[in-house]
Amino acid sequence: MQTPISCSPHPSRYTELSSGADPGRGIEAVWVSVADKARAHRVLPDGRCDIILRFCAKVRPINSITVVVTGPTTRHYDVVVEPGMGFAGIRLRPGFFYPILGLSPGLLRDGNLMGEAAIGACPQLADLCAEATSPDDLPGRLVAFVQHRIALGHSLPPIKTLRILSALHASGGRLAVQDIARMQDISTRTVQRIVRDATGLPPKSYARILQFHRALRLLRDHHLRPSEAAFEAGYADQAHMTHALRDFGGLSPARMGDVTLVTLGD
Missing domain, CATH: 2.60.120 (Jelly Rolls)
Structure with a gap:
């Protein structure tokens, strides 16, 4: 129904x-x-x-x-x-x-x-x-x-897959693959394979997208200054964040435009 x-x-x-x-x-x-x-x-x-x-x-x-x-x-x-x-x-x-x-x-x-x-x-x-x-x-x-x-009985993602993705989300993309592997007691290569299979993206690319969205939220919803947002999002500096905004969204901290931010769960 x-x-x-x-x-x-x-x-x-x-x-x-x-x-x-x-x-x-x-x-x-x-x-x-x-x-x-x-x-x-x-x-x-x-x-x-x-x-x-x-x-x-x-x-x-x-x-x-x-x-x-x-x-x-x-x-x-x-x-x-x-x-x-x-x-x-x-x-x-x-x-x-x-x-x-x-x-x-x-x-x-x-x-x-x-x-x-x-x-x-x-x-x-x-x-x-x-x-x-x-x-x-x-x-x-x-x-x-x-x-x-x-x-219909289609298999759900393994619990380990969901835990790995949740760890990436909880860190805003800042948690290194090596750290996740150590937390889950598996190899780095296994983490890379699991993330790629689940998302279609390499862990680094997926993490950078999560970090990008965190920066956007900090700038638009929390009204942080660009330098503060860059620090909170885990970028090396404001210039690093500005480059990511331009690369992923064609945006800048000063010119966000009418940007639509979707809800990203874990």
Whole structure:
């Protein structure tokens, strides 16, 4: 049965819904966005994989839905949207991409599968594209899809994998692989393999993305001075942080712009 999740009134920009998230089943966040004007939306790298339903919110019923599966990104990019273009998405917790979709996240690094290509890789995604009465139907449809896949007995990530990823998150990407290996009583090479398999990224790349997001939060939400944010985020100095902001987001401490920050769990 589809989980009822309300997203009305429909937001004109990216908004994470208050219900639907279920980290234990791999759902880090459920989000929606319906464009009210033509604009370019900047997407920042977050090392995550999403299942997205793209639709036109101007018509009822909604009978033209395209499924998109995104891989982990390591650089920013802009998405141009037109008025009425809508998206409903579900962000998967690291480590759950393969158990839920049967796809390796590394194969989609800085890429995606759209429409027939996505359905060809995971035929069950076709059910997500069935006609919908309204945009409100789509977030619950995504949640129900993931819950069904888990209920079918698809294997969940090993506890050790989740512990390693949680350690990286708790440190804001500052914990060295060698330290994690020592904490888990395994080899450095094993940690590297586990992180790469779970996220599709090398541990260093994944850690740098986590550190980047921590710096953004410190600057935007906590209003720290750039030098303070650089120190708290674990950068060598302010210049090092500024380089990371520019490299990952095309941003600077003085010019953050209308940046959208997603919620990143552990």
